[in-house]
Amino acid sequence: MKKTFIFAFKKSIPVMLGYLFMGFAAGILMSEAGFGWIWSFASSASIISGTMQFIIVDFFKNPPAIATVIIMTLLINCRYMFYGLSFIDKFKKMKSRPYMIFTLTDETYSIMCAFKETEGVDLKKASFLLAFLDHMYWIIGCTSGTIVGDLITYDLTGIEFSMTALFIVVFVEQWKSAKSHMPQIIGIISAIIFLFVLGPSKFLLPTLVVTISLLMLLKPKILIKEEEK
Numbered sequence: 001m002k003k004t005f006i007f008a009f010k011k012s013i014p015v016m017l018g019y020l021f022m023g024f025a026a027g028i029l030m031s032e033a034g035f036g037w038i039w040s041f042a043s044s045a046s047i048i049s050g051t052m053q054f055i056i057v058d059f060f061k062n063p064p065a066i067a068t069v070i071i072m073t074l075l076i077n078c079r080y081m082f083y084g085l086s087f088i089d090k091f092k093k094m095k096s097r098p099y100m101i102f103t104l105t106d107e108t109y110s111i112m113c114a115f116k117e118t119e120g121v122d123l124k125k126a127s128f129l130l131a132f133l134d135h136m137y138w139i140i141g142c143t144s145g146t147i148v149g150d151l152i153t154y155d156l157t158g159i160e161f162s163m164t165a166l167f168i169v170v171f172v173e174q175w176k177s178a179k180s181h182m183p184q185i186i187g188i189i190s191a192i193i194f195l196f197v198l199g200p201s202k203f204l205l206p207t208l209v210v211t212i213s214l215l216m217l218l219k220p221k222i223l224i225k226e227e228e229k
Helices: 002-034 037-046 049-059 065-079 080-087 090-093 097-102 104-113 123-150 163-176 182-198 204-228
Strands: none
Touching: 002 037, 002 049, 002 104, 002 123, 002 163, 037 049, 037 123, 049 065, 080 090, 080 104, 080 204, 090 097, 097 123, 104 123, 104 163, 163 182, 182 204
16 A cells, blocks of 8 residues: 555645646635635535636625536536546446546546556546545645735736646646557647647537547557557
């Protein structure tokens, strides 16, 4: 169990650095909006979505209709439905399946995709520990940001870029560890095409649909290339 925990913790370090910083930024926004740490703690524990964590601040200040909240949340987080498709079989075998589904964020998903068989490491337990640790990092970051928010006086413009930086780090690590780069190349090309065709506000969902569909079709070829190298 100790080796499994160390394995999961080491894998979670890039996420920890990003989540603590990004969560801190979200917590500061909560503080500036006049909400105490308990609000930040409750929202970070139950939402686990970086984008929604920032949007929820405006929702708290100017509550919209419930239907608006539901639709916006679905549109922003619908990509997780596609992420989950690749882990259906794996999660079915885990007792912690509800929690794994609940905590499947972009970063957790990316790191779990790169998991490899390691001597003395239970990958099922490592997956749970990774999801749990990432969840805790986000809660700690958001809550602490709210607590100390009133003490920070300097300009924090641009702090939200930390999440983008985290994505880049995770992508680079996955590229370096993968034997076949076909999945990454497919994702990049799909994103670029739909970004130019549909624009930055509408490209994400079709990019995910096309990317995952192509990966499912090309899965045998990808596995062959992984075994050859």
